[in-house]
Amino acid sequence: MFFPLLNVPELLETYGVIEFYWLTTDSLGHIMGPKLYEASIRRFDCYFGNLVKKLNLDEVNIILYCDHGMSFGRFINADQGKEIERIVGNDLKVFIHPNVYLKDPDKKDKIARDIVLKSEIDFTFYRESPHRVVGYSDQGKMIFEEKEEKICYLFEGEDVFGYYGSGYNGEWLTALDWLSQTRDSRFPGVPPNIYHLLSNERVGDIVIIINPPKIPIFWLRYPGNHAGLVNTDLMMPILLKGPQLEHLYEREEMWLHNLYTSIPELNFENLEPAREKNSFSLWGSGYGEPNSGFKMSLSPAYRWNFAFRYHDDIYRSWFEYDLYSSYLMRLWTGAGLQYNGQNLDALVQARLQIDLGKIQLNYGGQFTQGGWEINTKKVVYQINDQLALEWLIPNGFGMSFSW
Secondary structure, three states, rough: OOHHHHHHHHHHHOOOOOOOOOOOHHHHHHHHHHHHHHHHHHHHHHHHHHHHHHOOOOOOEEEEOOOOEEEEEOOOOOOHHHHHHHHHHHEEEEEEOOOEEOHHHHHHHHHHHHHOOOOOOOOOEEEEEEEEEEEOOOEEEEEEEEEOEEEEEHHHHHOOOOHHOOOOOOOEEHHHHHHHHHOOOOOOOHHHHHHHHOOOOOOOOEEEOOOOOEOOOOOOOOEEEEOOOOOHHHOOOOEOOOOHHHHHOOOOOOOOOOOHHHHOOOOOOOOOOOOOOOEEEEEOOOOOOOOOEEEEEEOOOOEEEEEEEOOOOOEEEEEEEEEEEEEEEEEEEEEEEEEEEEEEEEEEEEEEEEOOOOOOEEEEEEEEOOOOEEEEEEEEEEEEEEEEEEEEEEOOOEEEEEE
């Protein structure tokens, strides 16, 4: 992901807002464990440092965050799916982790209690009424009640979250208040998190939770996971830099799902440019066989080009469309006509464009009645927004002008 990340400055000029997802750290943490997980973070830090060197930090806003944490530990002794089937029995409709769907939802209180008492599953939660969520652990009962967008937490037995021992005393708190008060707890922000999860119409009749150091068993035995309610699963840093983010600098905590709405200037609408750049290029022989020609490319809309090219006494014109785009490449396909002085043929065009910062590689060809022919092998070096040098492999050299 080195080159895609380094392409971000050029993509920012086109789209204005870029969201780049560094996937490898999460995958390595799940599959390989903490050593390669941490190595991936260090690798990202190196690549990100090279990216920052290419940015004007007085004009660019940077937000760096994770979507969740990662915990490591030991697998539970029995597959949670098999445990649910064993405990729930014929009352089970289907189990899709962490959701338990029952044939008879009226039995969810007893079944929720049985699951935590007869397995290694730590917590179960279910919605008892429109404004009340009930949970169980093997140490007691948890109750979350909602009123006027505020939630209070009650318990019977033992306070497994430890909130009351840390200064909470049954107050009605907003979601942000809960996060502020419990951010240093092992179980940060659980009441609003679980309450709103249970408000989803597709959620199970019962939701199960397995907390680290115990790790759920899925079809692959992952040494790392984030299926629990503990701080290492849920908490992450948010790093901010930029003129439009200064109002967030003093914040000590926030819910991640409120991050973008906390930035009034951030808008993901209408990010596409009006069209591609128009261009005109011409080239001549460097050595060996003659190799001269020119090409005009005009764009009526974003991801569309109309091109006309003369080379080796052959005239070609075609429309092409950007069928697939990524941070690194674009795949153009299209159709048109070819005239060689004697015959007029239809053609199908395909071109792979790979962007490596200021260097662009193009490789493509066409299919006509004469078969498949490679017609593009080109390296482009972008001098500035309007001017570029071109090398048509093997012996063509030229320039292109864009607007």
